[in-house]
Amino acid sequence: MTINHDQNPLPAAAPIVSNVPGSFAWGVLTRRHPDLIATVRRLVPYPPAIQESLDQLLMTIDGTIPPLPAGSHDLATWQEWAAPYLGRSWVDVPFLWAESYFYCLLLEATGYFGSGPWAGIDPFAPQKNAELNTPDLARDLRDLDRLVAAPDQASLSAALAASLWGNRADLGFRISDPGAQGKDQVDDLVADDSAELWRLLDAGAPGRVHLIADNAGRELAADLVLIDRLLVTERAAIVALHLKPHPYYVSDATTADLLQVLRRLEEARDTASGIAARLTAAIGDGRLQVHAHSFWCSPLTFQKLPTDLATELAEATVVIIKGDLNYRRLVGDAHWDPTTSFQDLTSYFPAPLAALRTLKSDVAVGVGPDRLAHLESNAPGWRTDGTHAVIHVRS
Numbered sequence: 427m428t429i430n431h432d433q434n435p436l437p438a439a440a441p442i443v444s445n446v447p448g449s450f451a452w453g454v455l456t457r458r459h460p461d462l463i464a465t466v467r468r469l470v471p472y473p474p475a476i477q478e479s480l481d482q483l484l485m486t487i488d489g490t491i492p493p494l495p496a497g498s499h500d501l502a503t504w505q506e507w508a509a510p511y512l513g514r515s516w517v518d519v520p521f522l523w524a525e526s527y528f529y530c531l532l533l534e535a536t537g538y539f540g541s542g543p544w545a546g547i548d549p550f551a552p553q554k555n556a557e558l559n560t561p562d563l564a565r566d567l568r569d570l571d572r573l574v575a576a577p578d579q580a581s582l583s584a585a586l587a588a589s590l591w592g593n594r595a596d597l598g599f600r601i602s603d604p605g606a607q608g609k610d611q612v613d614d615l616v617a618d619d620s621a622e623l624w625r626l627l628d629a630g631a632p633g634r635v636h637l638i639a640d641n642a643g644r645e646l647a648a649d650l651v652l653i654d655r656l657l658v659t660e661r662a663a664i665v666a667l668h669l670k671p672h673p674y675y676v677s678d679a680t681t682a683d684l685l686q687v688l689r690r691l692e693e694a695r696d697t698a699s700g701i702a703a704r705l706t707a708a709i710g711d712g713r714l715q716v717h718a719h720s721f722w723c724s725p726l727t728f729q730k731l732p733t734d735l736a737t738e739l740a741e742a743t744v745v746i747i748k749g750d751l752n753y754r755r756l757v758g759d760a761h762w763d764p765t766t767s768f769q770d771l772t773s774y775f776p777a778p779l780a781a782l783r784t785l786k787s788d789v790a791v792g793v794g795p796d797r798l799a800h801l802e803s804n805a806p807g808w809r810t811d812g813t814h815a816v817i818h819v820r821s
């Protein structure tokens with residue numbers, strides 16, 4: 427991958443690290459990661475050699491960051507990225523990098539990138555697929571009849587809201603917060619630039635929309651409904667859907683997950699199966715293009731978009747960027763003053779963009795001062811508990 431080093435650096439703010447006990451980032455590295463290893467072991471019957479590799483990974487969590495094993499996937503690149511941090515404590519290095527490297531080691535430990543019988547077996551597949559059989563998704567699919575029957579703009583707005591809030595409770599979030607399910611009733615948009623998104627789409631219609639996906643399961647189902655609406659209402663002539671080239675964070679969507687969701691929609695019959703049929707046809711005739719660039723599985727901010735990817739994105743009428751992790755990579759995973767302008771921070775990005783994010787980590791920008799004061803006094807967990815969201819647009 428050729429990384430673009432030519433962009434201006436983001437304005438300075440201290441990167442988030444995880445060494446404050448009780449902080450969100452500390453909880454992810456010291457509590458959520460061991461829980462995740464336990465869940466993977468419970469759901470996939472790995473043999474002794476892989477169990478041992480998982481034990482070794484688990485033991486590093488309270489210790490220091492180990493090198494990747496010899497023969498690891500993309501070894502030279504990761505060695506370069508890891509060089510400043512190896513041998514240090516996980517909690518003392520940038521949170522964005524540490525989380526990403528943990529997933530890299532976890533995939534290696536499970537033999538995902540190996541040449542043996544576990545090669546290509548997604549350790550998170552049981553969790554991702556289970557989400558396709560939840561009552562929440564069944565309810566979402568039943569609601570599609572009304573969504574599709576609504577006038578164009580109402581149907582687009584409903585699909586946008588579903589895609590946004592579908593991001594609320596990814597699997598990592600549910601692992602450490604079993605009460606997350608109950609929070610599905612709380613809606614609170616901290617910033618809503620959706621009018622500007624519709625303006626961009628109308629002005630460029632039928633345009634080229636890129637959607638940088640986040641999670642599989644219920645969120646990807648909602649993203650596909652949004653893509654269908656964009657194509658049916660001719661806001662988009664072509665949609666490029668960017669997925670991960672291999673499993674990454676626990677719930678991140680790959681092409682295999684896309685096929686699972688399409689199958690689930692097909693099986694639901696009626697409106698959902700109509701959407702699956704239209705999207706399948708759109709993949710077949712090139713109106714829905716599936717991309718999976720290796721950059722999406724790197725620990726880098728979007729400032730470092732490789733040239734080929736930046737060139738592809740630059741042609742977009744608008745790039746829709748989903749989720750918390752992509753947002754952290756977009757604005758920089760740092761202790762910004764929350765009133766910092768989103769537009770300024772993302773001015774480097776090569777195309778107009780809309781970020782749809784439910785807040786599940788400490789980064790916050792683009793919040794008005796009054797709103798911020800209100801949130802700090804009335805909703806202390808607003809940055810991390812998944813009850814708040816933003817639609818931020820930069821034209």
Ligand SMILES: O=P(O)(O)OC[C@H]1O[C@](O)(CO)[C@@H](O)[C@@H]1O
Binds near residue numbers: 598641675677750787
């Ligand atoms: O799936 P999303 O929305 O990118 O959320 C992933 C988020 O979950 C965490 O991995 C842990 O909550 C965050 O660190 C990360 O930003």
